[in-house]
Amino acid sequence: MLLLQGKKALVFGVLNDKSIAWEIAQAFHEQGAELAITYADKAHEKRVRLLAESLDAKLIHPCNITNDEEIKEVLRKIEVLWGALDIIIHAVAFAEKSELAGTILNTSREGFAATLDISVYSLLGIMKEALPVMRGRNTAVLTLSYYGAAKVFPNYNVMGVAKAALEALVRYLAVAAGSEGIRVNAISAGPVRTLASFGITGFSQVFGHVAAKAPLCRNITQGDIARSAVYLCSDLACSVTGEIHYVDSGYNVIGA
Numbered sequence: 001m002l003l004l005q006g007k008k009a010l011v012f013g014v015l016n017d018k019s020i021a022w023e024i025a026q027a028f029h030e031q032g033a034e035l036a037i038t039y040a041d042k043a044h045e046k047r048v049r050l051l052a053e054s055l056d057a058k059l060i061h062p063c064n065i066t067n068d069e070e071i072k073e074v075l076r077k078i079e080v081l082w083g084a085l086d087i088i089i090h091a092v093a094f095a096e097k098s099e100l101a102g103t104i105l106n107t108s109r110e111g112f113a114a115t116l117d118i119s120v121y122s123l124l125g126i127m128k129e130a131l132p133v134m135r136g137r138n139t140a141v142l143t144l145s146y147y148g149a150a151k152v153f154p155n156y157n158v159m160g161v162a163k164a165a166l167e168a169l170v171r172y173l174a175v176a177a178g179s180e181g182i183r184v185n186a187i188s189a190g191p192v193r194t195l196a197s198f199g200i201t202g203f204s205q206v207f208g209h210v211a212a213k214a215p216l217c218r219n220i221t222q223g224d225i226a227r228s229a230v231y232l233c234s235d236l237a238c239s240v241t242g243e244i245h246y247v248d249s250g251y252n253v254i255g256a
Contacts, residue, residue: 002032003234008082010036010074012065012126013091013144014048018194020144021091022051023222024229029055031230033087038063038074058082065092065122068129075129085133087233090126090143093119093196095159101201107158119162120169127173127184135180140233143170144225145188145244147252155201167244174242183241185232190220190248215250 009028013021014037025035036059039048045062052060059081063074078085095115099107123143130141148156149163166186173184191207200206211219228247231237246252 002030003230003236004028004087005032007033007086007233008036008078008084009033009087009089009233010038010078010085010130011089011091012038012063012122013089014039014051015044015196016047017051018222019091019196020189020192020194020222020225021089023226024089024091025052025055025057027223027226027230028087028233031234034058034082036061036074036078036081040064065125066117068125071125071129075126075133078130079133083133084137085130086137086139088126088130088134088141089229089233090123090141092122093144093159093162095119095157095162099158101155102157104157104161112158112161115158115162116165119159120165123166123169124173127177127182131177131180131182134177134182137181138235138238139182140237141173141177141182141184142229142232143184143186145170145186147188147190147246147248149188149244150252153206159200170244171242178241183237185237185241185243185245187225187228187232188244188246188248188252189225190214190251192220192222192225194222210249210251213251213254214248215253218249220247220249 011025035057037052037057063070096111099111145163148160149167170186
């Protein structure tokens with residue numbers, strides 16, 4: 001029996017074949033889930049559509065997650081297509097590259113607002129619209145965080161603040177949606193090589209440091225995150241909610 005057999009999953013955040021969301025989508029497909037995959041805009045459509053079609057995605061639809069009407073439209077399409085939804089993957093975050101260098105004092109008012117809107121509020125906005133098609137069953141919502149939410153990492157700056165807010169939101173949503181049978185969790189992933197990570201000044205130094213100091217003496221891969229996502233969104237984790245699940249080779253336990 002496949003772990004996600006018969007589950008219907010909506011994935012936000014696929015950008016290319018190196019993105020964490022794409023690795024999760026592949027793992028879900030391998031475990032029997034049916035997929036709906038969104039893309040941010042026309043500039044990303046061709047690349048994402050080719051990837052989604054390779055997994056026989058049942059819906060491939062644009063969604064600018066800063067636009068409430070576009071979120072509503074995606075969930076309307078889901079209701080027509082499936083009637084109900086079992087899983088949401090929220091793998092979306094953004095900060096201007098100029099604000100991922102130096103210190104938090106580099107952050108502009110506009111940059112702060114945009115980062116929190118895209119990286120945090122988008123999850124809340126999606127869940128508001130998804131509630132009618134997810135309530136009443138053991139359904140799962142999963143987002144992605146990073147240890148920069150809890151500890152200061154060089155140049156992570158406003159994104160660290162956003163991830164801290166995201167982790168708090170996970171806990172609040174777990175309580176708000178728990179009575180509806182919806183579980184909400186986050187994976188706090190170690191550093192991985194993605195297009196987004198290379199926008200952070202000094203990423204390669206952090207990447208090397210974690211590999212040297214983590215208990216398992218290595219960095220993680222997108223596949224490590226995807227396998228944990230399968231667990232958290234499957235019935236194996238039917239009583240797990242409000243959790244920040246670390247997938248970082250144990251780096252978060254190190255004090256010195």
